[in-house]
Amino acid sequence: MSSAAPRTAGQDRLWSVDEHLEDILATVRPLEPIELQLLDAQGCVLVEDVTVPVSLPPFDNSSMDGYAVRVADVAGASEEFPAVLEVVGDVAAGQADLLQVGPGQAARIMTGAPLPPGAETVVPVEWTDGGLGEGPVTGMRARSLAPAGADGHVQVYRPAEARAHVRAMGSDVKAGDRALEAGTVLGPPQIALLAAIGRGSVRVRPRPRVVVLSTGSELVQPDEELGSGQIYDSNSFALTACARDAGAIAYRVGAVADEAETLRSTIEDQLVRADLMVTTGGVSVGAYDVVKEALSHVGDEDEAGSGIDFRKLAMQPGKPQGFGSIGPDHTPLLALPGNPVSSYVSFELFVRPAIRTLMGLDDVHRPTTRATLTADEALTSPKGRRQFLRGTYADGEVTPVGGAGSHLVAALAHADALIVVPEDMESVEPGTEVEVVLLR
Template identity: 90%
Template sequence: MSTAANRTTGPDHLWTVDEHLEDILATVRPLEPIELQLLDAQGCVLVEDITVPVSLPPFDNSSMDGYAVRVTDVAGASEEYPAALTVVGDVAAGQAEPLHVGPGEAARIMTGAPLPPGAEAVVPVEWTDGGLGGGPVTGMRAHSQAPEAAGGQVQVYRSAEARAHVRAKGSDVKAGDRALDAGTILGPPQIALLAAIGRGTVRVRPRPRVVVMSTGSELVQPDEQLGDGQIYDSNSFALTAAARDAGAIAYRVGAVADDAETLRDTIEDQLVRADLLVTTGGVSVGAYDVVKEALSSVGDEDEEGAGIDFRKLAMQPGKPQGFGSIGPDHIPLLALPGNPVSSYVSFELFARPAIRTLMGLGDVHRPRTRATLTTDKALSSPKGRRQFLRGTYADGEVTPVGGAGSHLVAALALADALIVVPEDVESVEPGTEVEVVLLG
């Protein structure tokens, strides 16, 4: 349930950006943990510390194709005076019973194979004649030798120090070490580590399921023919992509026409697969703002505590916003403005933190920094509004992209940052240090 009901606010109250975000984050709760197979857990957040049950690697093994030897037996070896060793057999990766290497002996060994008892080092095959005579093995010859029969000989042309070309047991992680901390997002390297230490499943918070839908009878899907007064639906694509970028499993619903009953039915149909609903369009004061009409009373009679609160924010772009919960499970719903820049900026400021909160992350916000404003003229900003201008950031400097218009999709596509102009600032001169939200 939104905490808006606990505030002393009326329909004309102008919410600050921070108040609105605080209300959202006080309402949204992390999803309950579940046990998942490793590949199903990709992108999810761990809810447990992972301790290593067995050292990695679990045994001393060779890092090269070559020969396992005793250091004494190859001491002083050179091309002029090679060490001649008796080959007692082959040691392959996965071999259960390794050979024993005694005085004057060597065992041919493959990369990853366990170091046999008695051996102290590995000499690469390039340092030997490969058991064929005729000088050191080089090039393709180094990789094309047939295994020697036990009792054959190999000539070694270089000495080796103890543990040379040997990966020590536990050199990666040791049994009892902390492998991963709770709160870690599982990417490919983390999943590889889990598999390497023998974990087939892991306990995580699942990726949130986010349903995105846009509203407006004027919206046409890409690849369709535009009619008079129609535009292509870009918002639902942008926000679905943004939800996936935030870590969610996102579902895009085709644009819904300006009909309150149709919209209400569509939203109710989507509740079964949603942890968060995001709508765009229909939240201002126009005659056809059907989101407000469809959702203003949803849940008030049937579901205690449910309902959507529509409000005005002291920000530009994105003044009209809606937030609350819907349905028997009180699924959070964010109703964003319809202008492309307004909807995207609103998503970054409010919906992305909500998704990251559902994931159970500690830091849910985009990184921020300070940067020097590089522009030819001063930037103007409306008094009493926190303005978010699009910009490009590099090396401590930020440059505005496009104007302040909330319809400028092309300029938005070039931006990788938002320039923040505080509510009490009406003009920002070139060279001023400003706060920047990093989007990339």
């Protein structure tokens, strides 16, 4: 999971966003591969190429309900002069013993059924009388094949080229082809392909297990009654949803009171199911000492390389941050600020890349683009801080949503992008091209 504890440089140092992220990604390592059954592997990343063991489809088969015939027997067929063929039997999907189609003969064939020996093409049932001797099949009668006529014959009213309506063996993938490359994220189409070529399990990096824990004695769970000075715990819900969106298996612990011993014991209890821990709240001035005390003695405190480094970052929102590893397995832990917008922005910038790294992905970051700022007035930004403002992006333009306050949850709910204002800029005029982080 993590190779070593993060570097430390004292609490007075102001870290850049890039330095903090670099430290996280240098510490977090991809999870070890395991063999998983197909449905359990959904959302996971392949660690090896998958080769096709058998061609798909494995045999020539019909793409239509109709009749398997020889090309010469239906050449020149028309409604005025139909080809009359002897129906020698049925060929159904999954049928092993196939009948032989000889000159002047036809076999009723169902969609997906193997092309019988001797047959060269398939004429759809709509091109025939369906064995009823009543002209071309239309309407409701076109939905199924009727038994052959009283004399066991079918009339064909159109010619068919060789291998018409035939799915050729290996036309999808051939034996020996590479079906999927290592590094592929397994979604529903990939799961379907693996099943189609007979793979019941695959070797993947598992989805990381992320435990999300919010801190604060003032926090109350939704649906409970608010008391004086209390607020609802939204951060643990938001960050758990973010972790799942990033590809993790996420567990929400909820709010823990600002008590070092309670926080410490809760984290220790959760380590057994965590590949990554995320806390929110208690990293700024005021609750800082309590959280620092709690996180400095979690798990095996004598284990070399463990520890959490609390930092100040040159960014807004999200200045206070904590990062390190805890417990005997050096489980990575990211301590985020408690303000809703600060915690969300911090997750997108730091936690999401850590989760994607644990998954073994190469591209761990949200996509970015350049866009023209549309606003009624210039944006202001504190000197020396990289600011991330919420915005909506469309057609090469980005518009700010809400203000710069880190408590504005409603504005965050309407944003689909982050507007990045660099450290060396204190204002950005409307019409200026800016960097945008796309969140959708």
